[in-house]
Amino acid sequence: MNAYEGLVDTGEERHWAFGTGFTAALSGVDRALPAEVDTEDLTAYCLMLGDDALILSQRLAEWCSRAPELEEDVALANIALDLLGQARLLLTRAAEADGVACDEDTLAFTRDEHEFRNVRLVEIDCGPGPGGDFAATIARLLVFSTYRLALLQRLTGSRDPVLAAVAAKGVKEVAYHRDHAAQWTLRLAGGTEFSRERMVAGLERVWPFVDELFAPHPVEARLPGIAVDSATLRAEVDEVLDTVFAAASLARPEVSPLATVAGRGGRDGVHTEAMGYLLAEMQHVHRSMPGATW
């Protein structure tokens, strides 16, 4: 066997990128849809939570080989992988609730920008490219993982057994992400004058996108007992962030929130300019070679 043959799949169901048959991941959980649920709303809700994870995973993966140190390269890749795993389960559930013949890959790689329901915080470009910065990436991870941990903790009590199971797994993972971001925030804020300036700038960069996390959404309101009301998470998230800011001697940024477009934001498919570029990169291979496996 030469080196190239070694890279070629020999068993079945071993492709990682496409065609994993991952619906099997949900086979042991009670997959029945909860009683009296609007399946369109359940699909939309699974997409909201799944797209948050998918898009941030894509952003974090951009740091592969470009982080400030090797350990951090590995850490960000691991965090991205956790989020990708959560995204796959949630998109699979979305496809299942939707009832039409599609799967996680179709949802991830063939939807257009206006069909993505992630908050805008996860899509903005915080580096490693021009205009971005590691400190801004850490600031976003701190805010996002604090929000997601609070959300997943409540979601473990969801009436949808699949959402509850996905949340229970995710809580343990996201707790590590939050700690990681909090500890970097302390290091950067307490490091040199230069690192501190960059941490402050990083928080200012992401702060306009924070309010959107807690904006109540009609889909949540129509799924009582299944979805979490985002507005109820604010106090808990603020408390954790204030604890980190106090330990880092940082002030909460005073930046106005980014406006929505006639009341519509990321959750309704209205995104920032960065989203189109992100999707072009993420979806390029799949769209050029539909159904490709490797």
Add this chain to the structure above:
Amino acid sequence: MSAREVAAAVLDPELPVLTLADLGVLRDVHEDGDHVVVTITPTYSGCPALDEMRADLTRSLTAAGYTSVEVRTVLAPAWTTDWISDDGLRKLAEHGIAPPSRIGRRGPVPLNLEPPAARVACPRCGSLRTRELSRFGSTACKALRACGDCKEPFEHVKEI
């Protein structure tokens, strides 16, 4: 050998000193005539080893004469490091990997602003003067530490 014995002996692709049974990811093996249904659970949501486990289980059971093998995956109850057997913890330590501590039932997750206070013994010399180099190691389940006495770096299966 029974299907259960065959499945239980399959090694974890990422921690090959442990069997899937030691790791606590093997949840059920059910024989129905010549059809075998094996149920496993992922360690982490994005664990890429899951597909490897599926293939290894199918291969081992087929080689043992079971012609119809189905591998299912369950998410609940979620895996934690407490599912690793006592035998598994011992094998990790014997192979130079610091095993996780037992956690027990946990409520809300507290914010940790300091590196974990949990004291991890060096698997080579037993020293408790060890420090965390990186919370994320070669795989999602491991952190990287170093010993202050024998100076060797080592991996630690971190508690989740």
